[in-house]
Amino acid sequence: MRSTLSLKDRLSLWLPRFVLSPSLVAVFVGVYLFIAWTGWISLSSSQMVPHYDFVGLEQYRRLWSTPRWETAVANLFIFTLLFLAITIAVGLLIAILLDQKIRAEGALRAVYLYPMALSFIVTGTAWKWILNPDLGVQKVVNELGWSGFVFDWITRPEYAIYCVVIAAVWQSTGFAMAIFLAGLRGIDNSIVKAAQIEGASLPRTYVSIIIPMLRPAFLSVVVLLSYISIRSFDLVLALTNGGPGNATEMPSTFMFSATFRRNQMGVGAASAMMMLMTVAAIIIPYLYSELREDRHGH
Template sequence: MQKPISLKDRLAAWLPQLVLTPSILAVFVGVYLFIAWTAVISFSSSKMLPRYDFVGLEQYIRLWSTPRWITAVENLFLFTVLFLAITIAVGLFMAILLDQKVRAEGVLRAVYLYPMALSFIVTGTAWKWILNPSLGIQKVVNDLGWHSFVFDWITRPEFAIYCVVIAAVWQSTGFAMAIFLAGLRGIDNSIIKAAQIEGASLTRIYLSIIVPMLRPAFLSVIVLLSYISIKSFDLVLALTNAGPGSATEMPSTFMFSATFRRNQMGVGAASAMMMLMTVAAIIIPYLYSELKEDRNGH
């Protein structure tokens, strides 16, 4: 005869669900419900306050006919390309150097990773001082006697976006280095030794064997850094406040300005949905490739 299930056993079986339910509800309400609400607002005529009428694609048409939004998209493209290229290149180079079993590797790794522990607000504020011509690099070099040295990019609209790139690269390179280093440490040393026996140089081994084997690490770094670049609101706000003028405007700062400063809630919601679609265009193919590899592996 089957023994009846006690109340204690029932509680033990349901305990994981009970513990996870508040978190699931919070994520559902705080993320997915508000995403749906933003989508609804983007199809309405909302301005200072939300309205729930339907105007079709009017807000999206207004968004893409706004020069400031076009500037924000162009800046995002330039920033993302430079940010990813430099961060990946420098991060991979530092990972390869640390993989040579150098002295004080733990100390160097901590130094490289330290900027990632800072918030983008702190990074933006610090680099705003460093790049300020009257406080930072230019003043230090001028005080040392090189009076003709000029480094005023942060005050020049045509160069200000590169200041954002510099600050973002400084903060995120250690993160890329850590992922690449983990990938390098996961490669079997016998592969490298076999290539060396065949007479391959160390440079050829890295370019032809090791770097191609780091494909999962490259995918992870590209996806995560792309996500960071799309939502780079706090860094831009602290470093340049989207200026001079609109020289460093990003979609995230445009969304904030349209919604809370210019009372164009519908346009701001439309820009938020465009950012969401951009993130989805990056994340969905990555998740699909990961799931496909898992199925093939099984």
């Protein structure tokens, strides 16, 4: 009997590890091992094929002396700033409206969340048609009688990046709304009632009491949307393909182009490592903050 129980105990201890081990090995090889390999390639003289010599930070010097990379970094800054600001503002506004227990809330919530069910490739393709002057919004408005209406941002280098912002905001606003709505539903109604008893109006209650209580939701939304903005490859590829010219070049599209089109594997690896460091600079403080709060909470 003892040996049977001991065997069961050993099975209960090792079976989960055995089941999870293939996934852990796949993650280690497919993620961490390739991150290390990319890091080494970024320190080598690799071009069309990988080389395993060591040239220090030469590829990073070449990267930061490339005008297209400077354009990509500037576009990333503009895109991220507008994407975060508009998505958070609109998502929070929709969440507050839905929090008023309006009719057909379930249907409206599904409508706002629907874009998140689409891939960024589908979103980029759809908005490419919508923003096409010969096919989309401009053509429809012109046919309705406003012949002077012009909306050709997608063909103009100085405005094309804002087309990417529009498509990304449409795709991700429902996601921000869902997180904010979950945060709002987790707030005790007695707080709102107490503020109303004290004479505070509903807008004042939200601005002064409820929205500051949504700090964890804001933090989660900022971190996740920042990650989406940094890895925005498929949306840009489908919507503008980095154009017109290189007006909508982003670090992710630069990395792809440098590695697979211009045979500059070392420069592409260096750009990938710069993206990784940017993501780490966002994720690590977030994880540290969460772990510290859990530690103090216990």
